[in-house]
Amino acid sequence: MVPTAGMDFRRLLAGTTAATAVTALVGVVTATSGAGLTCEARWPLCDGAVFGLFPANFMSFIEWSHRLVAMVTGLLIVASTVAAWRGGRERRVRLATLGAVLLTPVQVVFGAFTVLVQEFVFGYSIVVLTLHFALASTILGLLVAATTWTDAAETTVSAGRIRRAGGAALLAFPVMVALTPRLFVTFGEAAQFVYYAVGFGLFAALSVVALWGRELGARSTAVAAAAGAVVVVAQLVLARRAFGDEGQLAVLGLSxxxxxxxxLAVRLSRRAEPAVAVGAAAD
Known part of the structure; x- marks a missing residue:
């Protein structure tokens, strides 16, 4: 089959969404490895050759890599937004990509604050780090929405697809529970990487269930899945600050x-209409 402009845009959007998730994961690795304050606490330069354009050691390389991946992802977000508006995509897709591209500079500023602790005393603080992570989750959510809406406009959405997405989400929970911070395993770098990778996948799957549910007019399904997605983000934020028995129980309770x-969302999806035609209404 010859690729169409629609397929190319879907691939660009899907790639941008995946890159955003990878950027967030690299950020987690940077924080857990203690590399966040390397590069001599400089930003945007680092501490190596060519006037600080490159890293001087492996720990600085981790922080430098995070910045590089973030820069590439930012360019992809801009490209997706331009393609959405120039291609005359649905209004909700254009607005979602616009929201992502407008939040990206704000995210960059918060990223700088986490490094420039000498210039900004509040830089590497719980408040800034939490807002930095929350913004990353918001940008990811907007791109997941844009990707899902684009898919819904060009393919058939069915209750069966909702249940499959919900089933994929359910498979993530045993991993999330098993890796609850310091409950069964030491919450080291490898455990945190897997925990957040699965967590972002779970968030994306629940977002898809919510958006597809809305496409079929299954409001109860959409509300339950959307609430689940919000809870997952809260869980991921809390997991970075969970200390002691109370923190462990709070994260486990959110799981x-x-x-x-x-x-509940999967069960309610059985009441949805069998299918909706290709090119469903945008609003």
């Missing part, structure tokens, strides 16, 4: 709550 909402 169980999100699991219950996901089960």
């Amino acid at each position: 169980l709550l999100a699991f219950g909402l996901t089960v």
Whole structure:
């Protein structure tokens, strides 16, 4: 089959969404490895050759790589936004990409604050780090929405697809529970990488269930899945600050709550219409 402009845009959007998730994961690795304050606490330069354009050692390389991946992802977000507007995509797709591209500079500023602790005393603080992560999750959510809406406009959305996406989400919960911070395993770098990779996948799957549910007019399904996605983000934020028994129980409790909402969304999806025609209404 000859690729069409629509297929090319879908691939660009899907690639941009994946790159955004990878950027967030590299950020997690940077924080957990203690590399966030390398590069001599300089930004945007680092501490190596060519006047600080390159890293001087492996730890600085981790921080430098995060910045490089973030820069590439930012360019992809700009490209997706331009393609959406120039290609006359649905209004909701254009607005979602616009929201992502407008939030990206704000995210860059918060990223700089986490490094420039000498110039900004509040830089490497819980508040800034939490806002930095929350913004990353918001940008990812907007791109997941744009990708899902683009797919819905060009393919057939069905209750079966909702259940499959919900089933994929349910498969993530055993991993999330098993890797609850310091509950069963030491919450080291490898454990955190897997935990957040699965967590971002879970967030994306629940977002898809919510958006597809809305496409079919299954409001209860959409609400349950959207609530589950919000709970997952709260869980991921809290997991970075969970200390002691209370923190462990709070993260575990959020996992169980999100699991219950996901089960509810899947069960409610059985009431949805069998399918909706290609090119469903945008609003």
